[in-house]
Amino acid sequence: MVDAPRPGSWTVGTVSSTHPETPSGRSIWIDVPGWPGNIAGQHVDVRLTAPDGYQASRSYSLASSGPEPRLQLAVDKLPDGEVSPYLVDEIQPGDMLELRGPLGGWFVWKEEQTAPVQLVAGGSGVVPLVAMIRAHAASGSTAAMQLLYSVRSPEDRFFADELGALDNVTYAYTRSGPTDAVIGRLTKERLEAAVLPVGASVFVCGPTGFVEAVASWLVDLGHDAGLIKTERFGGA
Amino acid sequence: MSIFTRGFSGRGRENNPALPPGQYLTEDFPVLSAGPTPNIHLDSWQFTITTETGVVHKWSWDELMALPSEDIHTDIHCVTRWSKLGTTWRGVSLDTLFEGVETDYNYVMEHSYGGYTTNAPYEDLRDGKAWIAHTFEGKPLDPEHGGPARLLVPHLYFWKSAKWITGLTMMKNDDPGFWEQNGYHIYGDPWKEQRYW
Numbered sequence: 001m002v003d004a005p006r007p008g009s010w011t012v013g014t015v016s017s018t019h020p021e022t023p024s025g026r027s028i029w030i031d032v033p034g035w036p037g038n039i040a041g042q043h044v045d046v047r048l049t050a051p052d053g054y055q056a057s058r059s060y061s062l063a064s065s066g067p068e069p070r071l072q073l074a075v076d077k078l079p080d081g082e083v084s085p086y087l088v089d090e091i092q093p094g095d096m097l098e099l100r101g102p103l104g105g106w107f108v109w110k111e112e113q114t115a116p117v118q119l120v121a122g123g124s125g126v127v128p129l130v131a132m133i134r135a136h137a138a139s140g141s142t143a144a145m146q147l148l149y150s151v152r153s154p155e156d157r158f159f160a161d162e163l164g165a166l167d168n169v170t171y172a173y174t175r176s177g178p179t180d181a182v183i184g185r186l187t188k189e190r191l192e193a194a195v196l197p198v199g200a201s202v203f204v205c206g207p208t209g210f211v212e213a214v215a216s217w218l219v220d221l222g223h224d225a226g227l228i229k230t231e232r233f234g235g236a
Numbered sequence: 237m238s239i240f241t242r243g244f245s246g247r248g249r250e251n252n253p254a255l256p257p258g259q260y261l262t263e264d265f266p267v268l269s270a271g272p273t274p275n276i277h278l279d280s281w282q283f284t285i286t287t288e289t290g291v292v293h294k295w296s297w298d299e300l301m302a303l304p305s306e307d308i309h310t311d312i313h314c315v316t317r318w319s320k321l322g323t324t325w326r327g328v329s330l331d332t333l334f335e336g337v338e339t340d341y342n343y344v345m346e347h348s349y350g351g352y353t354t355n356a357p358y359e360d361l362r363d364g365k366a367w368i369a370h371t372f373e374g375k376p377l378d379p380e381h382g383g384p385a386r387l388l389v390p391h392l393y394f395w396k397s398a399k400w401i402t403g404l405t406m407m408k409n410d411d412p413g414f415w416e417q418n419g420y421h422i423y424g425d426p427w428k429e430q431r432y433w
């Protein structure tokens with residue numbers, strides 16, 4: 001595996017392909033020559049520049065990890081957003097954008113971490129956790145790792161085929177889902193039933209409110225706050 | 237080098253001189269922290285300043301509240317690129333808390349409940365530049381935003397305004413805190429875009 005490289009300055013990436021993931025989200029692969037490699041869980045800053053020089057930057061997690069200079073992002077569109085609608089609806093192969101990273105040395109999973117791992121995702125918060133699932137599988141690690149994925153409906157699942165082929169993923173549908181499933185926002189009780197027992201290392205990622213709720217329930221359930229790592233994507 | 241992004245025009249031109257480079261305005265109050273929000277009780281809350289001689293200056297919640305508080309009107313800038321203009325806080329100036337403190341050291345480590353730390357030069361915390369803030373927009377500060385009390389150092393990126401503050405330790409050198417070891421800039425001036433090292 002790679003060590004955390006220093007993020008440095010902006011570098012240009014070229015979109016190589018895109019793939020719809022959900023009705024409102026898609027994956028984007030970006031070639032970044034000279035990419036120093038990244039650890040599962042890290043993110044990049046993406047900067048867009050309009051013809052008049054106006055710039056907007058946002059952070060996006062990487063679904064990819066390791067030395068490959070081809071990065072995978074997966075972006076969910078906020079209807080009134082500035083950057084995410086462009087990335088989901090507009091950008092095409094061949095387009096260039098600027099990136100800086102990899103960023104974040106805390107919300108990461110490395111194969112030398114041997115504790116059992118519980119991942120908890122809300123919506124597009126699954127992106128850095130998928131990087132961890134992939135890195136875990138590639139490393140042959142024997143540490144247990146499982147994912148609880150809270151998402152509006154089955155159609156809204158990112159990486160649906162890939163995760164669907166795994167047996168260590170539990171879904172919590174908040175709006176609609178299979179008739180035999182419990183539908184509705186996650187509760188402390190459902191969380192407790194779905195996660196690994198106290199002692200596991202836990203990664204929680206998603207909208208800020210989701211992360212706040214899950215992290216405080218975990219502490220209530222007896223999980224050590226020092227073993228819970230969180231990444232908040234923003235919003236309420 | 238900068239490139240154009242085909243088809244991107246951006247939303248509003250935030251031609252606002254109060255906005256540091258690379259920041260955008262938000263009306264919300266987003267949250268940045270690395271772990272769960274700690275649950276802190278006021279009756280056991282304490283704030284300490286520890287100097288190089290090992291002297292510990294200590295305040296309970298009631299003692300803090302007995303000190304004069306000031307209103308602070310300020311803009312805040314988060315490293316994750318949002319800025320919030322014209323916020324109103326109430327808090328106790330660090331000048332007041334440092335009054336009886338003797339130290340020759342020039343750097344400070346800020347300690348939070350939950351174990352997080354961030355570093356700052358002592359001079360950035362003096363002369364009306366920093367407070368222990370306990371009130372935001374007229375209401376007790378939410379735990380999510382660092383309540384019961386957080387440090388407020390608004391001229392630096394907001395992670396330097398340690399949430400859930402419980403102590404300051406004087407340091408000889410500018411040792412990196414938790415956030416800085418995890419990639420954030422050692423100083424964090426928003427006007428110079430000192431986000432990451």
Ligand SMILES: Cc1cc2nc3c(=O)[nH]c(=O)nc-3n(C[C@H](O)[C@H](O)[C@H](O)COP(=O)(O)OP(=O)(O)OC[C@H]3O[C@@H](n4cnc5c(N)ncnc54)[C@H](O)[C@@H]3O)c2cc1C
Nearest residue numbers: 058059060061074075076081082083084124127233234235
């Ligand atoms: C470390 C990090 C990693 C991230 N990784 C991803 C990722 O992998 N995939 C992804 O899709 N997004 C990710 N995000 C969120 C992303 O950076 C943007 O915030 C998001 O795409 C919205 O940007 P925008 O310009 O479209 O919306 P903006 O124009 O910035 O915001 C429009 C409105 O939506 C609100 N808002 C902002 N963010 C959110 C949110 N997440 N949920 C709900 N409301 C919000 C704003 O406050 C505002 O009112 C990540 C954020 C962080 C901090």
